Amino acid sequence: MPDNADALFDFVRCLEQVRAHDQQAARELVEQLYPLVIRIVRSHLPRRVSEEDLAQEVFMKMFTRLGQYQGAMPLPHWVSRIAVTTCIDHLRAQKRRPEFRWADLSETEAEVLDNVITNENIVAASDSLAARELVHKLLAQLKPEDRMVIQMLDLEQKTLAEISDLTGWNTTLIKVRAFRARRKLQKFFQELQKKERS
Amino acid sequence: MNPNSPRSTAWTRLAEAARRTRFEDVGDIPAPYGFATRIAARALSLPATSAGPFFVAKITLRVLGVVCLLAIVSVSVNLGSILSDIDEQAGKLGSTPIEAAEVENTIDSPPAQPQP
Numbered sequence: 001m002p003d004n005a006d007a008l009f010d011f012v013r014c015l016e017q018v019r020a021h022d023q024q025a026a027r028e029l030v031e032q033l034y035p036l037v038i039r040i041v042r043s044h045l046p047r048r049v050s051e052e053d054l055a056q057e058v059f060m061k062m063f064t065r066l067g068q069y070q071g072a073m074p075l076p077h078w079v080s081r082i083a084v085t086t087c088i089d090h091l092r093a094q095k096r097r098p099e100f101r102w103a104d105l106s107e108t109e110a111e112v113l114d115n116v117i118t119n120e121n122i123v124a125a126s127d128s129l130a131a132r133e134l135v136h137k138l139l140a141q142l143k144p145e146d147r148m149v150i151q152m153l154d155l156e157q158k159t160l161a162e163i164s165d166l167t168g169w170n171t172t173l174i175k176v177r178a179f180r181a182r183r184k185l186q187k188f189f190q191e192l193q194k195k196e197r198s
Numbered sequence: 199m200n201p202n203s204p205r206s207t208a209w210t211r212l213a214e215a216a217r218r219t220r221f222e223d224v225g226d227i228p229a230p231y232g233f234a235t236r237i238a239a240r241a242l243s244l245p246a247t248s249a250g251p252f253f254v255a256k257i258t259l260r261v262l263g264v265v266c267l268l269a270i271v272s273v274s275v276n277l278g279s280i281l282s283d284i285d286e287q288a289g290k291l292g293s294t295p296i297e298a299a300e301v302e303n304t305i306d307s308p309p310a311q312p313q314p
Contacts, residue, residue, distance in 0.1 A: 026238035034229035052230065063241030112213060116211045123215035131215035140211075154213040182209060189208040 018066065018092050026110045030059055036076055037083050040166070043156065044087040044148055046094055054090065058083045081168045084148065091144035100188070101140055102195065109134050141188060146181035153178055 010030050017025030034055070041054045061082050069078055108130040112123055116131075123131055135155065139147045148167070151160045153174075160171045167174070180192060220246075 021242050023238050023242055027234040030234035030237045031229050034234070035227065038227065038229075054231070056233075059237045060241060064244060065235075106204075112212070116215070123211060123220055128215050128218040130214055132219045135212060135216040143248055146209065155217060156214045157217070185209045186207060186238070 012071075015066070015069075015075065018063075033059075033062075033076065033079050036080060040080060040083040041087065043151065044084070044091070046087065047088040048056070049090055054086065058086050059085060077165050080166045084167045086150060088144045091147070100137055100192075102176070102192070105137075106130065109137075113192065117189055137189065138185065142181050142184060146177045146184070149174055149177040150181040150185075 011029075014025050014029050014032075018029055035059050037055050038051065041051050041058065045051055045054065058079070062079050065082070069075070083084045086187075102113075105113065108127060112127045112134055115123055115127075139151060144151065149163065149169075152163045152166070153160075158166070160174055163169070163174050164171055169177075
């Protein structure tokens with residue numbers, strides 16, 4: 001999302017200079033967009049991929065496709081879409097998702113999972129870190145696009161409009177993906193409950 | 199069972215707990231030292247790509263779509279006359295004993311001799 005710093009920065013002038021092969025302007029553009037790109041990359045970082053490598057890939061794509069940018073949307077939105085699709089491509093390339101098993105969970109994670117499945121009570125504040133780890137393991141079971149939507153909606157608490165700006169997907173598609181992801185998670189919790197009982 | 203219902207589910211409870219851990223605020227973290235310089239140098243050393251090929255590809259795909267649509271429409275409009283033509287041709291062919299003639303030809307022809 002473009003913040004105040006982005007609003008003050010003159011992207012149009014900077015882009016003109018970059019197109020004229022001004023290295024200083026290119027450096028300024030990278031520095032300006034780095035927080036936006038690294039925020040997306042960090043929250044959707046696939047396993048075994050360095051965040052700096054991924055950020056570098058996003059910026060290289062941005063520069064090579066700069067000729068396609070027509071200014072129909074703010075530059076940060078356009079770059080965030082490149083970052084999102086790059087993350088999705090990497091998540092998709094992992095192919096095999098690790099199987100989620102009770103046996104692979106730490107003691108605290110298993111306790112938290114048991115708590116959320118069987119009780120209606122709120123998880124203790126001290127177990128938040130374990131809950132976060134658990135969430136990441138569960139999200140790894142979803143399709144990359146569904147995972148991205150549910151993470152932005154339920155964890156980062158972004159609005160549909162914000163997700164639409166970041167990803168370029170329309171709100172109906174986002175709702176469909178969120179519905180599909182939640183249904184799969186619900187089914188997954190039911191299966192885990194059965195396994196625990198058995 | 200609506201997964202989007204506001205009622206508390208295992209997922210919503212877990213997500214709520216996970217949200218309590220503050221996600222690291224990277225808003226003010228600058229790019230690592232030398233990162234921007236390296237990217238800028240590499241990016242500007244690449245050959246510049248123009249929007250031309252992108253738009254040509256986009257237009258070509260649209261034209262291809264329109265052509266396919268026209269082909270389907272023309273076939274569906276003329277389907278009746280095409281079928282009647284096929285029927286007519288089939289009727290004409292039906293009067294000549296093609297199969298019988300082919301059988302006779304195969305009987306009359308001598309078996310193929312192996313080449314030395």
